[in-house]
Amino acid sequence: MLGTGTEAYEAMLAHHQILGEQLNERVSAIAVAAAAGQPHETAVAGLVAYLAGEILPHAAAEEATIYPAAAGLDGLAGTVSEMIAEHRTLAEAAGQLARAAGAAEAAGRGEGIARLFTGHVARENDVLLPALLASESADLPALLAGMHTHTGQAAQADAAEAEPAGDPQATVLSLLLRAAMALARAGQADQACRLTAAAWAALREPRPDLAIRLTAALHGLARRTGGGPVTAGTNSGPGEGTKPGAAAGEPELDVRSLPPAQRHESIFTAYQALAPGSGFLLINDHDPKPLRYQFEAEHAGEFTWDYLEAGPKLWRVRIGRATD
Secondary structure, X not given: OOOOHHHHXXXXXXHHHHHHHHHHHHHHHHHHHHHHOOOOHHHHHHHHHHHHHHHHHHHHHHXXXXXXXXXXXXXXXXXXXXXXXXXXXXXXXXXXXXOOOOHHHHHHHHHHHHHHHHXXXXXXXXXXXXXXXHOOOOOHHHHHHHHHHHHHHHHHHHHOOOOOOOOHHHHHXXXXXXXXXXXXXXXXXXXXXXXXXXXXXXXXXXXXXXXXXXXXXXXXXXXXXXXXXXXXXXXXXXXXXXXXXXXXXXXXXXXXXXXXXXXXXXXXXXXXXXXOOOEEEEEEOOOOHHHHHHHHHHHOOOEEEEEEEEOOOOEEEEEEEOOO
């Protein structure tokens, strides 16, 4: 722990400067690639990984330490609320960057992230930190030590998921999952699930080993979305009014006895065999919300989804193929 409040204050300013410089370097790499007509995907992955591995964990550490302390000072509660909202906007912007359709869009989104971060840090440096330094009730060295503890724990968790060298696709996948988890931690779990499901759809055929990892990650992310179902389209979820039952003669698919790795593939195989307008009844021992995200990623607008029973021990969902 640093000995004085002034030393802690200066250390925080210096760290903000480093974060800003490294962020701007990665934003510039995207802009240079876009201007030269060169592949930009590696630069985008680098920025997304930096946001997920450095910027957003730093933001989470602030929300756990210096923000509560600042919110207790006269006149700063509103400012702290606004800055927490900016963290959410930054997390959302990271997800939008990861889904950018081309180099020009990626460059524009990167520049927007840089502007947002620059303004955000300036307000911390000019408003929050001086107020904490001047306050007799705030212990700035202790708050800085708390931030170090918080970010250190997050780094240990990330290190446990490190990828071996020699597999670029697996490395990029790890970066994406780190970004998705950062989005979920920042309150954007639904967006994180959609990003992960989109990656699953892209890797399902060429890299089934990585697709399995994405399915497992999706289950964890889906638990962060709360109790409600995915709500895209007109398909129904628990508590959304009257649900139609399975049509007479439609088959049941009970996956409760199958190993987890086989469940989703069995369900997609059953769906592929459906004629337009027909369906089957899925029986599961947990909410199949992760599966719903995968259906949205791979069959958007082509399927129907109706919860007939929603737990706590049994879920029954009619999955159908939409009429052409």
